[in-house]
Amino acid sequence: MTVPRGAASAGTAAVRCRSVGVSFGTVRALHSVSLDLAPARIHALVGQNGAGNTTLAKVLGGLQTPDAGDVHIAGRKLPPGDVRSARAAGLAMVHQHFSLPPSFTIAEALELTAARPEGRSVYRRAELHRRWHEDVADVGGTAALSTRIRDLPVETRQSLEIVRALTTEARILVLDEPTALLTPAAIEALFERLRRLRDDGITVLIVLHKLREVVAVADTVSVLREGELVLGPVEMSEATQGQISDAIVGPASGADRSIGVAAATGAEHPTLLELVRVSSRESAFEPGLRSVDLSVESGEIVGVAGVEGNGQRGLVSVIAGLGAAIEGSVLLGGSEATRSPPGRRRSRGLRLVPFDRNSEGISRSAPLWLNQSALRLIGRRRRRSPLISLRDYKRQATEALDHWQVRYNAVTQPAESLSGGNMQRLILARELAPGLEVLVAAQPTRGLDFSATSFVRRSLRGLRDAGAGVLLVSSDLDELFELSDRLLVMYGGQIVARLEAPFDRRAVGDAMTGASR
Amino acid sequence: MEQILATTLRSAAPLALVATAGVFAFRAGIFHLGLEGLMIVGAFTTVAVGEATGSVELGILAAIGVCMVLSAVYWWVIGPLGANVIIAGLGLTSIGLGGTAFALGAIFDRRGSMFTEVVLPRPVSGITSGFGVIVSEHSVLVWMTPLIVLTAWVVLRRSRFGLRLAAVGEYPFAARAAGVNPSVVRLQALLIAGALCALGGAELSVGALHNFTENMTNGRGFIAFVAVIFGAWHPIGAALAALFFGFADAIGIQSQINITERVPREFVLMIPYVLTILAVWLGGLWRRRSLEAEAGYAELREPDR
Numbered sequence: 168m169t170v171p172r173g174a175a176s177a178g179t180a181a182v183r184c185r186s187v188g189v190s191f192g193t194v195r196a197l198h199s200v201s202l203d204l205a206p207a208r209i210h211a212l213v214g215q216n217g218a219g220n221t222t223l224a225k226v227l228g229g230l231q232t233p234d235a236g237d238v239h240i241a242g243r244k245l246p247p248g249d250v251r252s253a254r255a256a257g258l259a260m261v262h263q264h265f266s267l268p269p270s271f272t273i274a275e276a277l278e279l280t281a282a283r284p285e286g287r288s289v290y291r292r293a294e295l296h297r298r299w300h301e302d303v304a305d306v307g308g309t310a311a312l313s314t315r316i317r318d319l320p321v322e323t324r325q326s327l328e329i330v331r332a333l334t335t336e337a338r339i340l341v342l343d344e345p346t347a348l349l350t351p352a353a354i355e356a357l358f359e360r361l362r363r364l365r366d367d368g369i370t371v372l373i374v375l376h377k378l379r380e381v382v383a384v385a386d387t388v389s390v391l392r393e394g395e396l397v398l399g400p401v402e403m404s405e406a407t408q409g410q411i412s413d414a415i416v417g418p419a420s421g422a423d424r425s426i427g428v429a430a431a432t433g434a435e436h437p438t439l440l441e442l443v444r445v446s447s448r449e450s451a452f453e454p455g456l457r458s459v460d461l462s463v464e465s466g467e468i469v470g471v472a473g474v475e476g477n478g479q480r481g482l483v484s485v486i487a488g489l490g491a492a493i494e495g496s497v498l499l500g501g502s503e504a505t506r507s508p509p510g511r512r513r514s515r516g517l518r519l520v521p522f523d524r525n526s527e528g529i530s531r532s533a534p535l536w537l538n539q540s541a542l543r544l545i546g547r548r549r550r551r552s553p554l555i556s557l558r559d560y561k562r563q564a565t566e567a568l569d570h571w572q573v574r575y576n577a578v579t580q581p582a583e584s585l586s587g588g589n590m591q592r593l594i595l596a597r598e599l600a601p602g603l604e605v606l607v608a609a610q611p612t613r614g615l616d617f618s619a620t621s622f623v624r625r626s627l628r629g630l631r632d633a634g635a636g637v638l639l640v641s642s643d644l645d646e647l648f649e650l651s652d653r654l655l656v657m658y659g660g661q662i663v664a665r666l667e668a669p670f671d672r673r674a675v676g677d678a679m680t681g682a683s684r
Numbered sequence: 685m686e687q688i689l690a691t692t693l694r695s696a697a698p699l700a701l702v703a704t705a706g707v708f709a710f711r712a713g714i715f716h717l718g719l720e721g722l723m724i725v726g727a728f729t730t731v732a733v734g735e736a737t738g739s740v741e742l743g744i745l746a747a748i749g750v751c752m753v754l755s756a757v758y759w760w761v762i763g764p765l766g767a768n769v770i771i772a773g774l775g776l777t778s779i780g781l782g783g784t785a786f787a788l789g790a791i792f793d794r795r796g797s798m799f800t801e802v803v804l805p806r807p808v809s810g811i812t813s814g815f816g817v818i819v820s821e822h823s824v825l826v827w828m829t830p831l832i833v834l835t836a837w838v839v840l841r842r843s844r845f846g847l848r849l850a851a852v853g854e855y856p857f858a859a860r861a862a863g864v865n866p867s868v869v870r871l872q873a874l875l876i877a878g879a880l881c882a883l884g885g886a887e888l889s890v891g892a893l894h895n896f897t898e899n900m901t902n903g904r905g906f907i908a909f910v911a912v913i914f915g916a917w918h919p920i921g922a923a924l925a926a927l928f929f930g931f932a933d934a935i936g937i938q939s940q941i942n943i944t945e946r947v948p949r950e951f952v953l954m955i956p957y958v959l960t961i962l963a964v965w966l967g968g969l970w971r972r973r974s975l976e977a978e979a980g981y982a983e984l985r986e987p988d989r
Contacts, residue, residue: 230860250863266861268854271847279847280862289843 178241181206181339181370182227182258187236189222189394196222198394199225199236204387206338209361210369210400211385213378213415215588215616219394224343228260228373240339259332263343263374265324269317273306273327274299276316280331305330329360340364342373343432344614346380350642351472358384360409376406376616390414399486415617418443436464438501439605440517441484445495447481454660456481458495461655461662463605463636470626470651471640474679477481478660479640480522483609486638487519488512500604516604520594520611524587527592531575531583535575536564538582539597571596588619595626606630609640609647624650624665644675686817688934693818694892695937696930697826698723698884702908702970703915703922704836705880710917711840712873713853717773718758720905721780722751722878726885728784729898732791734802740890747882754780755878777905785898797897804891823891825883829923849873849971884908887908894923910960914967925963932959 180203189197197219204210214220225231227238232248239245240256253260260266267276274295296312303312306327310319319327325345332340342361346354360369361384377383381388381403388406389399398406398414434478440463449455463469473479484490486497488509496505499515507515521527529538540560564578573592575585585593591611598606608627612620627637627650641647647654647668656664656678666680702719709716726747734743758776761767788794804823811820840846852866852873853858859866888904889896907929914928915921936956940949 228861229863254863260861262857262861264857266858267856268851270854271850275847278844279851279858288845289838291842611844 179206180204181241182372183239183242184227185236185239187223187226187233187238189219189226189231189233195394197233197391198392200391201236202396202400203390204370204372204400206370207365208386209365209373209384211381211388212372212374212391213376213381213388214391215618218391218616220391220413221343222394223391224260224341224372225375227253227258227341229258230260254335257336257338259335259340261325261328261339261340261342261345263345263469265316265328267316267324267327269315271316272313273303273310273316273319274312276327277302277334281334302330302334305333306582312372322349322356323466324600325329325349325353325357326360329357333364337369339370339372342371344374344376346375346377351644354380355383376614377551378412378617381411382408386590412617420545431627436466438462438464439499440638441501442486443496444500445485445492445497447485447490447492449660450481453478453481456485456492457660459660459662461638463638465634465636466602466631467636467652468631468639468650468652470647471638471657472644472647472654472675472679473642473657475642477657479609479657481660482657483519483522483544483607486607487517487521502602514602516602518598518603518606520591520606520608522609524590524594529590530584532581534579535568535573535582535585536561536578538593538652539564539567539578542597567596567600568593588615588622591615591619591623595623599630601628603630603635605636605638607638607640610642611639612641612643612646630646644672648672686815686936688931689818690820690822691934691937692828692927692931693822694930694931696865696927697822697829697891698887699904699908699911699926699929700829700833700923701825701880701884701887703886703926704833704910704919705877706909706912707836707840707915707917707919707922708849708873708880709860709877710912711846711849711853711871712764713856714870714874715769715773715878716874717770717906717909718754718776718780719773719877719881719908720901720903721777722754722778723885723888723905723908724784724830724883724899724901725754725780726751726882727889727900728787728896729882729890731798731800731802732787733790734890735800738802740804743887743890744882747886748879751878751882751885752875753878754870755874759874763867763870781874781899783903784896787949788896788898793803797895797969799895800890802890803894804886825887825891832883833919833923840919845872860946881905907960910964913955914964929956929960932956932963935959 181563182202182204184200184202185377187197187200200219200223212220212223226233229245229248229250229252230646237244237247240253240258243256245256246252267280275301276291278290299312303310306323310323310327316324316327320570329340332344334623345357349357358380361373365371365386373384375385385403387400387402388411389401390397390411392415398411442459445456445459447456456478459482461469471479471482481490485492488504488507488511492505496503498504499507499512499517504512504515525531530541533541561578568575568578571592573585573589573596573649575589582590582593585615606627611623615623624646627639630637630654639647639650652668654666654668654670654675655662656666656675658678664674666674702723705722706716706719711948730740730743731749732743733746734740737743754776758772761772762769786867788798792798804825804827806821806823807827808819809821811817814918840849848859848862848864848869849872851862851864852869856866859869885901888900911925911929912922915923915925933956936952939947939955
């Protein structure tokens with residue numbers, strides 16, 4: 168392991184952190200982090216969710232006041248927690264969550280974030296458009312200055328965030344998990360852009376989760392674990408992948424969890440979930456389903472690939488009973504369930520890990536124990552007493568959460584206080600409870616770090632081995648290839664390809680983009 | 685007919701001023717239910733200070749000052765102290781209604797209402813027939829209202845301050861990321877709202893009338909708040925909504941005068957409120973689609989940790 172270079176490069180460092188510490192209540196987000204970043208390089212910062220990456224990025228950008236330590240940019244000390252002086256010193260941030268208000272037009276958003284306001288404080292639309300029309304050309308796509316942010320596709324919004332950052336004449340660009348929402352092609356375009364910026368002399372610090380992306384773009388890598396800098400910055404040429412992933416994960420922890428599944432019957436691969444010629448109405452974001460046939464048998468993982476917005480959300484909501492099929496039928500365990508409400512389907516063994524864990528998977532404001540037991544409270548058909556015992560539910564929740572290794576302080580804390588990975592564990596702890604026969608998992612690892620991702624994948628495999636059926640909807644092709652026994656590709660609301668392992672990446676790609684049709 | 689239009693303008697002006705106040709607060713992300721309270725404090729302070737000094741200008745300046753101080757207190761309670769915005773707003777309204785009634789007794793030893801000599805100048809008056817009636821007998825504040833609304837539009841929709849205000853209200857994180865302090869912007873918005881409420885109250889007591897009466901706002905602050913929503917929190921939209929509510933009010937007043945025998949009085953009194961409910965319901969139907977589109981951004985508002 169390489170020690171951070173101290174005095175040798177101190178004079179030339181573009182960014183310099185000295186013993187930075189941040190605590191949230193009793194949780195230590197960053198502990199004495201010292202880091203020197205050389206100018207005109209791409210520096211990757213990696214770590215698990217909750218390791219402190221985002222917090223460190225926010226300290227640099229002036230959005231988070233550190234409890235201890237300080238930040239120097241080009242040799243000058245920054246006043247802590249001050250966005251304006253960080254920008255004046257030439258540091259701009261691209262946030263994990265987009266930082267432009269959705270109802271603003273591009274011109275208004277650029278004017279809002281401009282570092283040095285020019286002209287009168289009252290403007291006419293035409294003036295704004297004159298001022299920003301050169302910058303919008305860098306955004307690419309079909310974006311025009313009067314387009315509202317909310318109408319832009321994700322990659323254009325990302326691109327606009329970078330343009331926005333650069334309008335402040337930044338010399339240092341900090342990107343916090345910029346790849347989480349992007350397609351592989353858009354990620355490559357982003358990396359190419361960062362390389363060009365580096366060649367123009369800009370220092371880039373990029374927070375990443377995927378090792379493959381680190382290898383693809385970074386010049387140096389630093390690793391945070393539990394708020395401490397455990398590696399780096401080291402030159403990529405001097406670090407091995409094994410070394411980096413060891414630093415991320417730390418000493419081995421926890422054996423694989425076993426999962427109890429009720430459906431492990433002797434019958435040979437019964438069909439658990441079947442869709443027969445199902446069509447649905449289109450939504451604002453997607454085409455409707457068109458005559459979709461699919462089946463999931465006991466003991467298999469069926470992957471669903473496709474570019475986002477090709478009917479995956481409609482598929483999941485029709486199966487879950489949240490959206491109506493206008494044609495065709497849904498069968499659970501061989502019997503009709505097309506008109507069954509979600510609760511009935513649930514009691515027949517259907518479970519769901521929804522697309523958006525924040526808004527669909529949990530209630531953010533409800534305590535952990537209620538998130539854990541709410542669906543059981545609703546689902547149970549006949550209870551002896553109309554009253555429930557809170558103590559019992561809290562005890563059961565504690566057991567389930569401990570079993571699934573959710574990191575929490577008390578079962579009474581609100582679910583929003585958990586990190587992304589722990590939220591997903593909370594959802595799994597609830598959904599993978601006994602009684603499960605079929606699991607529909609929608610983007611179950613999106614935005615999760617390395618160890619949480621492998622935990623989720625292990626859980627899905629464990630389910631399959633125990634005889635359950637899994638329908639896995641994902642936009643991560645590597646994940647689909649690794650886990651699926653069969654693979655379906657969706658395009659325009661239809662299933663356009665059905666593939667068996669081993670999968671041909673090319674064939675999947677062609678089907679996803681509609682090239683094979 | 686001319687009389688109805690004249691009454692419409694007279695009832696709409698204070699509503700439009702207070703609705704503009706509501707738009708400033710709403711755009712900064714504050715559901716301001718203290719509008720009613722600020723309005724009546726404005727009405728009372730104008731009369732009280734006007735009586736004491738004999739000058740209506742000093743009265744209005746004092747009203748603006750008092751309402752801005754109360755707005756700053758409201759900001760302090762909902763911001764730094766973290767109280768619930770709705771409850772604190774309703775509290776402000778209760779304090780305003782109760783406090784002015786109490787002060788009326790304590791300072792002037794009156795019950796219910798007091799007459800005042802000070803009154804706002806009326807640029808055009810004395811016309812009793814023809815279309816001139818429409819513009820006659822309005823206080824200078826009524827004349828200024830369109831100008832104030834237009835200024836509010838420029839500030840909110842065509843100035844950098846307006847952009848900061850909108851960013852704070854829509855997506856505070858965006859404001860913080862742009863180096864804007866949301867708390868300071870909210871204070872600025874509330875101070876502006878306070879001043880506008882004071883004007884609305886003053887128009888009520890020394891513009892249209894010559895007196896202050898307990899609870900004389902009679903829910904106008906809340907109607908103004910409805911106008912904000914109905915006008916899609918756009919200054920011009922809110923002013924047009926205020927104009928509509930003023931019209932409904934004028935119809936009610938005129939019908940009371942003209943239809944006395946055939947229809948029970950209570951039904952006539954209902955007219956403005958029934959029209960308001962209908963309009964708000966229709967407006968809601970019309971706007972539901974755009975709200976659904978907004979809902980798609982729920983994930984944006986609540987970032988993952």
